Amino acid sequence: MEKITEHTAHVHRDDEGDKLGMWLFIFTELLLFGMLFLIYAVYRYKNPVAFQLGGEELDVFLGTLNTVILLISSATVAMSITAMQKGEKTKALILLGTTLFIAVVFLINKWFEWGAKIDYGLYPNSENLLELGHGTTLFFGLYYVMSGIHALHILIGIGLFVFVYRQIMVNKINKTDYVWLENVGLYWHLVDLIWIFLFPLFYLIH
């Protein structure tokens, strides 16, 4: 009996197990987007000209800008983990705040980008799009679905950053216990990873 009481007093923690769980979730996400990329590949193979013309409609400048700022946000969240590991709480908060800010800017850019397309009459089931034919409809359908699901992930990321920021403020995440921050970081890098492929496949079609 003595042993049992001793055992309950011990708080169980398994950071590596937590991370493994996060990685398993990331794999499901990779396969989710993987299947969307597969659909993209098949339709592009069948409609090469329409996909090229569709790609030329997209704003390369906005796409590149969003790519660069998303890369910067990945670096800042990675640096905030470094700061936390070194016990530099203020630095960690500033870097995390920067990441959060960039995530919001990304969505604002997306808002303008989508807005311009919609004003132009290029949105699912619009008359303009239907006139342009099957291939273009597929291209823009995939563009909205894939960048839309990606944007949804950015939105969820913003929620996670707010949560983690609060946890650091109240010292729930600290120098010795920061696996939550690491896992949110992993999630954010995943969002970045997917964008790394979305960007050339939609904006840089030649």
Next chain:
Amino acid sequence: MSQEKQHISSYTSHFVVLITLIILTGISVAVTRVEMGPLNTLVAMIIAGAKASVVLAWFMHLKFDNKLFAIFTALVLVIFLLVLYVTFFDYSYR
């Protein structure tokens, strides 16, 4: 919990990784202007693959964490490529 001390990446290393990724993005955009036919897509995917590997190894810490994570990630990639291969095999001979 593992007894080994956690690897702490330096700010400098994160910064170097970031600069590498931005340079690769620049190359990816610039190379689009060069006419190479179907090779353009291949080159774009090779650069994207290089960027993804850098993100996975350094930002996502696969280089320093338990090797199991890296092995699983490679397996997921292999599964995806196999599905891609089988799908195109099917479409090419219809």
